[in-house]
Amino acid sequence: MTDSRVDGSRLTPDERRRYADDGYFVRERVFSATEVDNLCAAAERSAACAKQLSRAGTTYYLDGHRFVDVGHRTIQFEHAYGSETVRVIEPVHDLDAEWEHLIDDPRITVPVQGLLGHAPIALWTDKLNLKRPREGSGFRWHQDSPYWVHDCVHVDALPNVYVALDDATEANGCLCVIAGSHVEGCLPGTADGSQLGGFFTHPGSIDESRQVPLVVPAGSLAFFDPHTIHGSAPNASDRPRRAVVLTYQPAGHPMLKLKQVRNVPRGDHV
Numbered sequence: 001m002t003d004s005r006v007d008g009s010r011l012t013p014d015e016r017r018r019y020a021d022d023g024y025f026v027r028e029r030v031f032s033a034t035e036v037d038n039l040c041a042a043a044e045r046s047a048a049c050a051k052q053l054s055r056a057g058t059t060y061y062l063d064g065h066r067f068v069d070v071g072h073r074t075i076q077f078e079h080a081y082g083s084e085t086v087r088v089i090e091p092v093h094d095l096d097a098e099w100e101h102l103i104d105d106p107r108i109t110v111p112v113q114g115l116l117g118h119a120p121i122a123l124w125t126d127k128l129n130l131k132r133p134r135e136g137s138g139f140r141w142h143q144d145s146p147y148w149v150h151d152c153v154h155v156d157a158l159p160n161v162y163v164a165l166d167d168a169t170e171a172n173g174c175l176c177v178i179a180g181s182h183v184e185g186c187l188p189g190t191a192d193g194s195q196l197g198g199f200f201t202h203p204g205s206i207d208e209s210r211q212v213p214l215v216v217p218a219g220s221l222a223f224f225d226p227h228t229i230h231g232s233a234p235n236a237s238d239r240p241r242r243a244v245v246l247t248y249q250p251a252g253h254p255m256l257k258l259k260q261v262r263n264v265p266r267g268d269h270v
């Protein structure tokens with residue numbers, strides 16, 4: 001393919017090495033300010049829509065936190081008691097056409113194909129994390145693979161792409177990763193007696209000296225392995241820290257929640 005944008009998306013040898021050794025790599029300012037504005041507008045439309053949809057959903061609480069299932073979608077609310085603020089929407093891609101375009105964008109899909117052996121790819125799952133100013137709660141250290149391993153036989157082949165919609169800083173709770181934490185696959189969870197404790201990585205398996213805060217400008221991408229331990233602090237700032245996390249898989253397999261196949265169009269493959 002001769003399209004220079006696509007060529008520019010190909011993995012460099014250094015990125016390939018960093019993904020293999022560290023379990024992640026970052027590309028800064030992949031999307032322009034105008035593109036980021038459009039994605040932020042989609043995030044706000046999706047949040048409003050999810051809140052509306054949640055009124056007809058099934059509410060339940062895990063460790064005191066409110067979740068609402070509406071059809072195939074799970075909407076999480078902020079952790080403060082009685083909060084009406086949407087925290088996470090999974091999946092979000094079918095709430096706005098902007099997400100459908102993002103999923104197929106070659107600046108994302110070409111490097112992902114490089115990580116998956118240049119084979120055709122499909123979407124596995126996608127989330128919108130809203131992390132509102134002063135209110136957005138943190139994410140404890142965890143791997144994604146323990147959530148997925150019972151629904152998927154190719155859990156090693158589920159690369160994540162974190163799309164920063166706002167400048168991410170330590171003050172607003174940027175994503176943090178533990179470099180090199182992916183190499184041993186699924187690690188033990190905590191046994192702290194909580195309902196979700198088993199999904200959070202046992203402290204004995206976390207080398208916090210290898211923690212890397214991904215302080216990146218809006219429009220940046222972080223590619224990370226499904227076994228990479230990651231998490232983030234609450235948003236202690238007056239600025240939002242919104243992000244979309246897209247997770248891909250080899251083509252032809254159904255998505256985690258929707259159970260339909262959402263392949264990336266073949267025209268974008270290299």
Ligand SMILES: O=C(O)CCC(=O)C(=O)O
Nearest residue numbers: 129139174175231232245
């Ligand atoms: O958005 C974040 O800070 C963390 C997201 C995360 O851990 C996840 O979506 O699995």
